[in-house]
Amino acid sequence: MSERDPAALSPSVSAAEAPAERLTITVWVNGQAYTRTVPARLLLVDFLRNELGLTGTHIGCDTSTCGACTVHVDGRSVKACTMFAVQADGRAVRTVEGLAHPTEGGPGERELHPLQQAFHEAHALQCGYCTPGMLMSALYLLEHNPNPTRDEIKRAIAGNLCRCTGYHFIIDAIELAAARMRQQGDR
Ligand code: FES
Ligand code: FES
Numbered sequence: 001m002s003e004r005d006p007a008a009l010s011p012s013v014s015a016a017e018a019p020a021e022r023l024t025i026t027v028w029v030n031g032q033a034y035t036r037t038v039p040a041r042l043l044l045v046d047f048l049r050n051e052l053g054l055t056g057t058h059i060g061c062d063t064s065t066c067g068a069c070t071v072h073v074d075g076r077s078v079k080a081c082t083m084f085a086v087q088a089d090g091r092a093v094r095t096v097e098g099l100a101h102p103t104e105g106g107p108g109e110r111e112l113h114p115l116q117q118a119f120h121e122a123h124a125l126q127c128g129y130c131t132p133g134m135l136m137s138a139l140y141l142l143e144h145n146p147n148p149t150r151d152e153i154k155r156a157i158a159g160n161l162c163r164c165t166g167y168h169f170i171i172d173a174i175e176l177a178a179a180r181m182r183q184q185g186d187r
Contacts, residue, residue: 029054038085042086044078045069047085048152056096056132058102060161067160070133071095077140079093079159096132099139114184115139115177124165124173133160146182150175 028035029052043062048054048071060083061066061158069080070096099113112120115135125131134157135184141156142147148156153174154167162170 023086023089025086026132027085027088027090028092030094031092031143036085040084040086042082043081044071044073044083044085045080046086047088048080051085054095054097059130059133060133065161066130066137067133067137067157068130070134070136070160072136072140075143077137089169096135099135113139114180115174118173118177119170120150122169123175124166124169124171126166130160130162130164134170136175138182142173142178142181146178148178150176 014180020137021039022037024035026035026039027047028034029048034052036047036184038051040053045057045059046116047136057071057080058068059081060066064082065078065080071078073083073088074091091187099116100110101102101113103109103111113135115138119125119131124134137160138153141153145152145156146162150171157170159175
């Protein structure tokens with residue numbers, strides 16, 4: 001029993017009854033700072049979805065299995081259900097909402113990231129539930145390996161499950177995006 005266990009402080013108060021500790025954090029998400037006071041045990045994925053309304057990051061399992069919640073934290077690929085929001089305090093988080101570039105076409109106009117465009121063209125999504133996590137894992141790969149083999153792509157998305165089993169098209173799309181990004185020098 002640790003010193004922080006509420007039951008250790010008062011045997012008559014169970015951990016379930018104790019008030020949740022709350023902390024104020026500032027997290028940079030897609031280049032914007034958000035300050036919120038959150039429960040210490042709030043998961044990063046729930047912070048993104050429920051506190052910030054960024055519901056592009058999906059929850060498929062909550063047990064670190066499916067990869068639907070994949071985001072980047074300080075440039076590293078992370079399953080957001082494996083991390084507390086307070087652990088992201090002061091860090092830079094990139095979510096799928098941060099992939100498309102704003103254009104000069106008007107407010108709200110955005111140009112798809114080459115990966116998003118390739119997924120669209122190569123039919124790499126069916127229900128789309130796995131797609132945000134697939135995109136973020138693929139982006140992490142291409143940021144570190146601009147010219148991956150198909151085997152390297154398979155390894156990069158090994159932690160992302162597609163229940164629609166569209167893996168061949170997903171790999172095709174990542175290859176297509178990689179080729180275009182090499183051409184454009186857009187990593
Ligand atoms: Fe995080 Fe499935 S919701 S890995
Ligand atoms: Fe449906 Fe992957 S497209 S889970």
